[in-house]
Amino acid sequence: MRCIIMEKNAGKYLSISFAVLTCIALILSLKISLVYIRAKSYYGNETYFENGFHFLKRDIITLANELFYDVGASSIKIICLLCVVFGAIGVVLSLSGLLCSVKNAKLLCTIAVSVALVFSLIYTILGIVYAEAVEVIISEEELSVSVSTYSYFSFVAVLVAGALYFVTAPKADKVAESLQSQVLEEKELKTVEVLLRYKELFDKGVITEQEYENKKRALLGESKEKS
Known part of the structure; x- marks a missing residue:
């Protein structure tokens, strides 16, 4: 019994940790999104590609620049907003899973992990x-940590949250099965005790055989219906 309670508490705390880490990832991603949404232009990215991807061939660097300009600032902002929306959905699902049954929680947390990993990967x-390129343009934005660092933190937070989930999911099933078995055993024990009490009353002649059988x-x- 004590082991079951400990496993149940451990699963609860790990699930809460999962939700908290997912929230942290969303906050970090929201910070990134605000930086991109505030950007009005993307001049200077060619220099960044030259410095950041100097190991690539010239045609690949040119292709990356052209792709960046083709996508455009508006499209990048829309992608950021969608990432925040889907990230918020992932957090809501993970928190809702803590309040639902174990079966529903497992399904909701699976969805939340998948959604969170997708939006964090995009970020x-x-x-x-x-x-x-963005930080060069936003001179009024004083960043103590670079956007890329926020991206790394966000992605790592969700990876850790996902690991916690996959650790707790099997334990949640095990705890649920143990608790269900324990409840059934307690109900069966109570049924036997009540039957013995009626048998004792019948032996003493307090109730008739027909009443005892009924x-x-x-x-x-x-008992069969409940089981």
Whole structure:
């Protein structure tokens, strides 16, 4: 019994840690999104590609620049907003999972992990590839930590949260099965105790045989329905 309670508490605390880490990832990603949304132009990214991707061939660098300009500032802002929306959905699902049954929580947390990893991966790519270009333009934005660092923190936070989830999911099933078995055993024990009490009353002549049989059928039928 004590082992079951400890496993249940451990699963609860790890699930809460998962939700908290996902929230942290969303906050970091929101910070990144605000930086990108405030950007009005993306001049200077050619210099960044020259410095950051000097190991690539010239045609690949040119292709990256052209792709960046084709996508445009508006499209990048829309992507950022969508990432925040989906990230918020992931957090809501993970927190809702803590309040639902174990079966529902497992499904919701699986969805939350998948969604969170997707939006964090997008932010990581955006942060690594376009961080310096954006920071050069936003002179009024004083960043103590670079956008790419925020991206890394966000992605790592969700990875840790995902690891916690996959550790707790099997334990949650095990705890649920143990608790269900324990509840059934307690109900069966109570049924036996009540039957013994009626048998004692019958032996003493307090109730008739017919009354005893009726009580027994009622208790056994109720026990089968609950199980």
